[in-house]
Amino acid sequence: MNERIEKNYEREIRTTAVDFSFGELLNLHKEKEIVIRPEYQRLFRWSTEQRSRLIESILMGLPIPPIFLIENDGGVLELIDGLQRTSSVLQFLDNEAIEQPELTLNGCDFLTTLNGKTFRTIDVASRLKIKRSPIRATIINKSGDAFVKYELFKRLNTGGSLLSAQEIRNCSSRMIDGGTEFYELIQRLSKDRNFSESTSRLPDTSIEQRANEELVLRFFALINSRDTFKGNIEEWLDGYMESILFKKVKFDHNEMEKLFTKTFYLINNKLKDQAFTRFNSHGEATGRLAPAYFEAVCASFVSDYSIISNIKPCTLLSRLKNAFESENFKNATGPGANTIAKLHKRIDVVRRHLRGESDA
Structure with missing residues (x-):
C-alpha cells in the first residue's frame, strides 16, 4: 500500500506559480535563462493585427492568459505554452533580442492612436506599463515525472488551432530524456x-x-x-x-x-x-x-x-x-x-x- 502511494506521489506534477513582468521575461531571455525555441513552434503564426491587439489589451489592463514553462536539468526554463503571446510582446519591446523585424502596431480598435507606433515612438508611460505588466507563469519543476510532463504538454496543446499534431509531437518529445x-x-x-x-x-x-x-x-x-x-x-x-x-x-x-x-x-x-x-x-x-x-x-x-x-x-x-x-x-x-x-x-x-x- 505504501509503495503504491509513493509511486503515485512520484508521478505528481510539481509546479510553481510566478508572476513575471514582460520586462523580466525579456531580461531572462537575453541572459538565456528562459529559452524560446522557434525551430519547433513556428514563431509568428499570429498576424501583425493579432500581435498589435495583444499590446493594446495590455495597455487597457486586460488580463493575459498564463504561460507554461518547464525547468530543465540546468535550471533553465523552457517555454512550452504561450509562445505567441510571449514572443509578440518581446518583439515589440526589443525585436533584435528575438531576431525579428520591428513591430509597428496596426489594427488597434480601441486605442486607435497606437496604430503606426513602435515601442520607441509610444509615450514613456505606455512603455513602462507594458514592461511592468505581469503575466502568470506556471513552472513545471524538473523533479516531476517525465511521462507526466510529456502528457501535460500534449493536453495543453491538443485541440488548439496553433499547433499541428506533428508540432505537438516535436515539442512534447523534448520533455523526455533522449x-x-x-x-x-x-x-x-x-x-x-x-x-x-x-x-x-x-x-x-x-x-x-x-x-x-x-x-x-x-x-x-x-x-x-x-x-x-x-x-x-x-x-x-x-x-x-x-x-x-x-x-x-x-x-x-x-x-x-x-x-x-x-x-x-x-x-x-x-x-x-x-x-x-x-x-x-x-x-x-x-x-x-x-x-x-x-x-x-x-x-x-x-x-x-x-x-x-x-x-x-x-x-x-x-x-x-x-x-x-x-x-x-x-x-x-x-x-x-x-x-x-x-x-x-x-x-x-x-x-x-x-x-x-x-x-x-
Whole structure:
C-alpha cells in the first residue's frame, strides 16, 4: 500500500506559480535563462493585427492568459505554452533580442492612436506599463515525472488551432530524456534531398505545419509498427513515437537513418515526384501527395529493395500506374481505408505490381 502511494506521489506534477513582468521575461531571455525555441513552434503564426491587439489589451489592463514553462536539468526554463503571446510582446519591446523585424502596431480598435507606433515612438508611460505588466507563469519543476510532463504538454496543446499534431509531437518529445535525439533525427531526415524531391507534391502550407516531418515518422511506424495500426492515424503515430521515447521498443537511430536514406534514394531515382500521387487518364501525375499511396510505395520499396533496384524506371513507373488504377488498390484506399486489413491490402497490391506479378 505504501509503495503504491509513493509511486503515485512520484508521478505528481510539481509546479510553481510566478508572476513575471514582460520586462523580466525579456531580461531572462537575453541572459538565456528562459529559452524560446522557434525551430519547433513556428514563431509568428499570429498576424501583425493579432500581435498589435495583444499590446493594446495590455495597455487597457486586460488580463493575459498564463504561460507554461518547464525547468530543465540546468535550471533553465523552457517555454512550452504561450509562445505567441510571449514572443509578440518581446518583439515589440526589443525585436533584435528575438531576431525579428520591428513591430509597428496596426489594427488597434480601441486605442486607435497606437496604430503606426513602435515601442520607441509610444509615450514613456505606455512603455513602462507594458514592461511592468505581469503575466502568470506556471513552472513545471524538473523533479516531476517525465511521462507526466510529456502528457501535460500534449493536453495543453491538443485541440488548439496553433499547433499541428506533428508540432505537438516535436515539442512534447523534448520533455523526455533522449527525446531531443529522436526529434533531431526526424528534422534531419525531413530535409534529406531525395526525400524532399520525392515528396515535393506536399503543399507549402502542409510543410509549414511539419507534414514532411510527420511523413518521416509515418515511414518508421509503417516499417516497425505496422500491426499496431488501429484506424486513427494520429493515435498510431503518437503511440509509436511514445514507445520509442519511453524505450518500450528498440529503435536504432543509426540503422533507421541508413534504411530511410537508402530507401528514398531509390524511390527518388526511380520515380521522382510521381511516387506518391494519382495519375489522370493520360497517365500524367496529378494532384498532391496521397498518404495512403506513400504507405504502400514505401513499404514495397523496403520489402523488395533488391528486386526493385534492378527494374528500369520507365518499367517501374508503368507498373506503379497500373497498381494505382487497379480495382483492388482503389478498394483499399477508398472509404474506410484506415483499417489494418486495407493497409496490408494496398501494400500487397503495390508490391505485386512492382514485381510484375498479378495482384489477383
